[in-house]
Amino acid sequence: MPTLQIREALREAMDEEMARDDRVFVMGEEVGYYEGAYKCTQGLLAKYGEQRVVDTPIAEAGFAGVGVGAAMAGLRPIIEFMTFNFSAVAFDQILNNAAKMRHLTGGQFTVPMVFRGPNAAAHMLSSTHSQAFESFYCGFPGVKVVSVATPYDAKGLLKSAVRDENPVIFFESEVMYGVKGEVPEGEYLIPIGEADIKRPGDQVTVITWGQGVPTALEAAKMAEENGIDAEVIDLRTLRPLDKDAILNSVRKTNRVVVSYHGWPYGGTGAEVADLIARECFYDLDAPVERVCYEDINFSYAENLEQLAIPSPKQIYEAIAKVAYHSL
Amino acid sequence: MTPTTSPTQAPDKDEVVRVFKEMLRIRRFEELASRAYTQGKISGFLHLYIGQEAIAVATADLMKDGDRVVTTYRDHGFAVALGCEPQRCMAELFGKKDGLVGGVGGSMHFFDRDKGMWGGYAIVGGHLPVAAGHAFASKYTGDGAVTLCFLGEGAMHIGATHEGMHLAGLWKLPIVFVVENNQYAMGTPLKRQTLVDDLTVRAPAYRMTSDRWEVTDVFETRRRLSEAVERARTDNQPALIELLTYRFRGHSMSDPAKYRTKDEVEVQRKKDPLYRTEQSLREDHGFGDDAIEAIDDAIVEEMQAAVDFAEASPQPDPEHRFRNHLVEDD
Ligand SMILES: Cc1ncc(C[n+]2csc(CCOP(=O)(O)OP(=O)(O)O)c2C)c(N)n1
Numbered sequence: 001m002p003t004l005q006i007r008e009a010l011r012e013a014m015d016e017e018m019a020r021d022d023r024v025f026v027m028g029e030e031v032g033y034y035e036g037a038y039k040c041t042q043g044l045l046a047k048y049g050e051q052r053v054v055d056t057p058i059a060e061a062g063f064a065g066v067g068v069g070a071a072m073a074g075l076r077p078i079i080e081f082m083t084f085n086f087s088a089v090a091f092d093q094i095l096n097n098a099a100k101m102r103h104l105t106g107g108q109f110t111v112p113m114v115f116r117g118p119n120a121a122a123h124m125l126s127s128t129h130s131q132a133f134e135s136f137y138c139g140f141p142g143v144k145v146v147s148v149a150t151p152y153d154a155k156g157l158l159k160s161a162v163r164d165e166n167p168v169i170f171f172e173s174e175v176m177y178g179v180k181g182e183v184p185e186g187e188y189l190i191p192i193g194e195a196d197i198k199r200p201g202d203q204v205t206v207i208t209w210g211q212g213v214p215t216a217l218e219a220a221k222m223a224e225e226n227g228i229d230a231e232v233i234d235l236r237t238l239r240p241l242d243k244d245a246i247l248n249s250v251r252k253t254n255r256v257v258v259s260y261h262g263w264p265y266g267g268t269g270a271e272v273a274d275l276i277a278r279e280c281f282y283d284l285d286a287p288v289e290r291v292c293y294e295d296i297n298f299s300y301a302e303n304l305e306q307l308a309i310p311s312p313k314q315i316y317e318a319i320a321k322v323a324y325h326s327l
Numbered sequence: 328m329t330p331t332t333s334p335t336q337a338p339d340k341d342e343v344v345r346v347f348k349e350m351l352r353i354r355r356f357e358e359l360a361s362r363a364y365t366q367g368k369i370s371g372f373l374h375l376y377i378g379q380e381a382i383a384v385a386t387a388d389l390m391k392d393g394d395r396v397v398t399t400y401r402d403h404g405f406a407v408a409l410g411c412e413p414q415r416c417m418a419e420l421f422g423k424k425d426g427l428v429g430g431v432g433g434s435m436h437f438f439d440r441d442k443g444m445w446g447g448y449a450i451v452g453g454h455l456p457v458a459a460g461h462a463f464a465s466k467y468t469g470d471g472a473v474t475l476c477f478l479g480e481g482a483m484h485i486g487a488t489h490e491g492m493h494l495a496g497l498w499k500l501p502i503v504f505v506v507e508n509n510q511y512a513m514g515t516p517l518k519r520q521t522l523v524d525d526l527t528v529r530a531p532a533y534r535m536t537s538d539r540w541e542v543t544d545v546f547e548t549r550r551r552l553s554e555a556v557e558r559a560r561t562d563n564q565p566a567l568i569e570l571l572t573y574r575f576r577g578h579s580m581s582d583p584a585k586y587r588t589k590d591e592v593e594v595q596r597k598k599d600p601l602y603r604t605e606q607s608l609r610e611d612h613g614f615g616d617d618a619i620e621a622i623d624d625a626i627v628e629e630m631q632a633a634v635d636f637a638e639a640s641p642q643p644d645p646e647h648r649f650r651n652h653l654v655e656d657d
Contacts, residue, residue, distance in 0.1 A: 033586065034514035057484035057520040058451045058512060086450065089485065124371035124422065126433045128449045296648055300371060300433030301422035304648040 001184055007040045007177040009151035010116075013158035014041065014078060016187065018048055021076060024162055027054040027063050028080030028117075037082045038118065038177050064090035064115065068097045068167075071113040076162060081117035083174065084133045091136070098167040099142030114161045114168045119147070120211050120261045121298055122174035124305055130298035132262035134210075137169045138239045138271070144192055145239040147171040149213035151181040153236055156190030164192060171238075173211050193237045195245035201231035204257060204319050205249040207272055209235040211261035212310070219259070219315035226316075228323050238268050246272065247279050254285040255322040259315045263293050286322040291315050330388045334553035338546050340612045346545050347604045348622060349387070350380040353404045354601060355623075355630045356413055357576075360403065360420055360434075363634060364580050369420045373434045376404030378575040379507055381542050381600035383408035385549035386475055386505075389556050393465075393472035395445040397458040399479060400435035401507075401574075402447045411439045413629065414636035423640035430643045431651075445474075452482045455491025455504070462500035466563055473559045474502045480569075481512025483526055492567065496533030501559040503552070503566045504535075509574040514586045530567040541571040543598045573598070 004012070018024045025048075030037050032045040032055040045053040056063040060081065067077035081087045087094070094115060101109045121130035138145050144166055148154040154172070161168040198213060199220050208216040213234050220230040231249055235242065250256055256276055258269045273288045294308040320327050332342045357375045364373050376383070379401075386396060387408040396405050406416050411427060419426030420434055427439050437447035445461065448454035458476035465472045482488050483506060495502050506526050510517060530537035536558060542548050548570070555566035573595040577584040596602065608614040650656050 030513055030515065033519075037513070055515060055519060057515070058481045059484045059486070061486050062484075089450070089453075089487070124433060126371065126431065126436050126449070128436070129372075294648070296652055299422075299431040299643070299648055300419075300436070301430035301643045302370065303422075303642045303645060304431065307645055307648060 001182040003180050004151045004183045005177060006148070006151050006154045006172065006179050007038060009155040009183050010040045010158055010172065011042060011044070012183070013155045013162070014044060015047070017159055017162040018044070018052060023074065024076045024078065025052040025054060026078045026080060027056060027067060029056055029058060029082050031055060031080050036080070038174065040177070041080070060086050060090040061093055064093040065097060067113050067115075068093055068101070068111055071111045072101060072109045077113045078162060079113065079115045081115065083129065084117050084119040084171065085129050085131050087115065087117070087133065094137070094143070094167070094169070095140060099140055102166070103142060110165050111167045112165045114158070114170050116158070116170035117172060118174040118177075119171035120173060121305065121309060124300055124302055126300040127297040130305070132293065134171065134238050134262050135267035138268050143167045143169055143239065144237065145169045145171070146192060146237050147210040148236065149176065149210055149234055151179065151183050153190060153196065153234070155183055156188050157192065157236060160189045160192050163189070168192065171210055176211060179214075190236070193240050193242055195233050195235045195237070195242035197231060197245075197249070198234045199230070199232040201229040201253070203229040203253055204231070204255040204323050205253045206230050206232045206315065206319065207235065207246060207256065207258045208232065208260050209238060212259050215261070215310060215312050216259050216315055218312035219319060222312060222316040223319045226320065226325065228319055228325055230319050241272070241275065243275060243279070246275060250276055250280050251283050254283050256284070257289045257291060257315060257318040257322060259291040259310055259318070261293065261309060264290060264295050267292075286324065289318040289322050291318045334389065334550045343604060343607055343612060344622070346384060347601070347608060348626065349384045349408060350545065350601045350604065351623065351626050352413070352629065353380040353383060353407045355626050356403060356407050356416070356633065359630050359634050360417065361576070361580065363420070368638070369434070370422070371433050371435070372400070373420070373580045374401040374578065375574070375576045376401055378573045378595070378599060379509060380404055381545035381548055382505070382507060382570055382572060385545055385552055388549055389553050390443055391472070393470055395443050395461050395472065395474045396477065397445050397454050397461065397474060398447065398477040399451070399454070399482070400447070400449040401479070402437040403434065405477070406437045406439060406442075406444050409439070409442045409444050411437070411442050411444055413633035417633040417637035418640045421637040421640065422642070423637055424643045425636070425640040429647060431647070452478070452485035452487040454478075455488050456494065459491045459495040459500055459502060462495060462502035462565075463498065465501050466498070471560060472501070473556050475505060475556070476502060477505045477507055479512060480506055480508040480510075480517055480526060481515070481520060484520055492529070492533050492535070495565045496535050499563045500565055501563050503555045503559050503568060505552070506567070506569045507572055508569055509572050511574070511578065511586065513578045513582065516586070526569045527567050533565070533567065535565045535567045537567045539569040539571070541598070543600055543603055545600045545604060548600075
């Protein structure tokens with residue numbers, strides 16, 4: 001099987017979908033001539049031309065809104081945010097137009113489109129450029145939210161997102177574009193709404209997504225070395241949640257750590273913990289643990305940044321804690 | 328730091344020397360920052376001001392107590408020009424405790440309130456309404472201060488820019504908006520961002536005065552800027568100014584700047600205000616290589632000392648990360 005980087009897998013997904021359906025186009029800052037700030041759209045301008053690979057001025061509210069309008073009129077836009085930090089400028093278009101339109105028009109309009117780009121902290125960019133947006137975008141109805149951590153998932157889920165009839169928020173990661181993994185040749189789709197067991201285990205469930213996945217896998221390895229068999233579940237879709245996957249694993253292991261690169265307060269991790277508390281409280285052998293960003297704005301200084309981000313060791317400690325295992 | 332001649336007088340030799348030094352200080356600061364970045368001592372995004380120094384130096388000369396500069400992430404030049412200590416600026420780039428904001432902001436978020444350095448904003452266009460708010464406060468309190476708000480030409484196309492300028496015009500706020508048109512927004516040349524050549528065409532719609540020139544001469548730049556600053560100060564008359572300039576480096580350290588030709592850069596080098604000022608020292612004021620080198624050596628020494636200071640400065644105290652999110656956090 002060929003090995004691709006996440007950026008290449010995303011590129012293949014866009015390329016295949018654009019070849020398959022001429023209503024699909026890519027729009028965003030530096031996606032064309034510069035071939036993408038992170039090179040996800042490399043080669044697409046040469047192949048599809050300016051009509052379908054559209055460089056924009058710095059105008060997020062504008063081009064996000066153009067995407068919504070074009071989708072309502074029958075096209076299938078892929079809107080790239082250079083990073084999701086800049087989507088804050090376009091939030092109104094996503095919240096009040098993309099997410100509302102189907103409901104507000106009594107079903108007359110659908111908004112089949114993708115907003116994609118890197119989410120969460122990269123490395124030493126300070127507070128305005130180190131934000132985790134899952135709580136924002138999972139916090140209202142009318143959108144689906146995806147977060148990918150492997151090339152295989154990136155390709156299969158982006159293709160599904162492009163074909164979905166709804167607006168899909170699609171989170172990638174600046175620090176993971178170079179992550180390599182096997183991607184089968186030929187077409188495949190991964191359904192939105194399905195979690196994936198990234199590492200099977202039967203003593204503790206670690207629920208994670210996005211940048212949290214590699215960190216959790218490292219923690220699971222540490223747990224294994226210490227005699228604890230942890231299962232790592234990558235949610236992949238944050239809205240809607242794959243409840244069955246979460247609950248089945250928890251009923252098997254009876255112990256849970258929710259671990260992710262995002263803020264704690266009122267977030268997706270809280271939603272997962274709440275689900276578990278309501279649906280399988282009596283299956284739990286220990287309170288649910290959460291390991292995530294500290295509830296602070298990010299600093300530039302390397303030591304301060306690192307302390308705010310969950311480390312494999314911290315996750316391992318949480319695993320040991322729910323397993324009542326001495327450290 | 329104080330100019331020895333007023334903006335309208337022809338500069339004497341001392342003044343040319345002073346301004347040359349101020350511009351060179353920024354350039355050498357940036358070059359040493361660039362080197363430290365390639366050595367892995369600075370991280371994140373680093374946007375250099377090399378080529379645009381004359382704008383910050385001219386601005387600093389016009390500032391009175393209480394005046395404010397609000398700018399983008401390409402902010403080190405303004406900080407150095409406004410008299411922020413280079414060692415604290417460099418320490419900020421190194422993410423150290425003695426940095427301008429204690430290492431929490433890094434390159435893109437410089438602030439030094441007392442020096443008139445009111446940011447360092449990293450979201451394109453987001454600072455324009457904020458700058459208008461500073462000017463609103465000045466008009467409200469009658470403090471007589473002027474806000475100078477800088478933006479790249481790429482920022483002309485985002486909504487917040489329009490809203491900030493519109494409100495400043497509507498309410499006649501004491502503010503000068505200065506577009507530093509360095510020709511590219513990352514890899515996008517201006518002609519792919521807008522169909523107009525002259526970005527000041529918007530000024531009449533906001534009832535602002537406007538001016539537009541190519542920045543090759545720091546004194547001309549200071550003189551023409553001063554007219555707008557004084558009108559803002561005395562009449563609450565906002566202005567929109569477009570300065571044609573050039574950045575010699577990539578957008579940030581990760582940008583190889585493949586979108587432009589060597590020839591283009593060469594043409595621009597001849598217009599570089601720092602180069603031109605050096606030429607003036609040589610041709611009009613009898614400076615030879617030795618005299619120029621002596622100036623340069625002293626400045627390199629100052630900036631190298633800033634690097635040494637930054638390296639020696641400790642990392643921020645780990646508990647520092649919990650401070651300042653709310654006023655109660657201290
Ligand atoms: C709202 C927003 N969108 C995108 C970015 C990423 N970005 C940072 S600088 C930049 C280009 C800005 O160009 P310009 O305004 O001309 O200023 P210059 O960098 O040339 O000084 C872009 C796209 C951002 N910081 N904020």
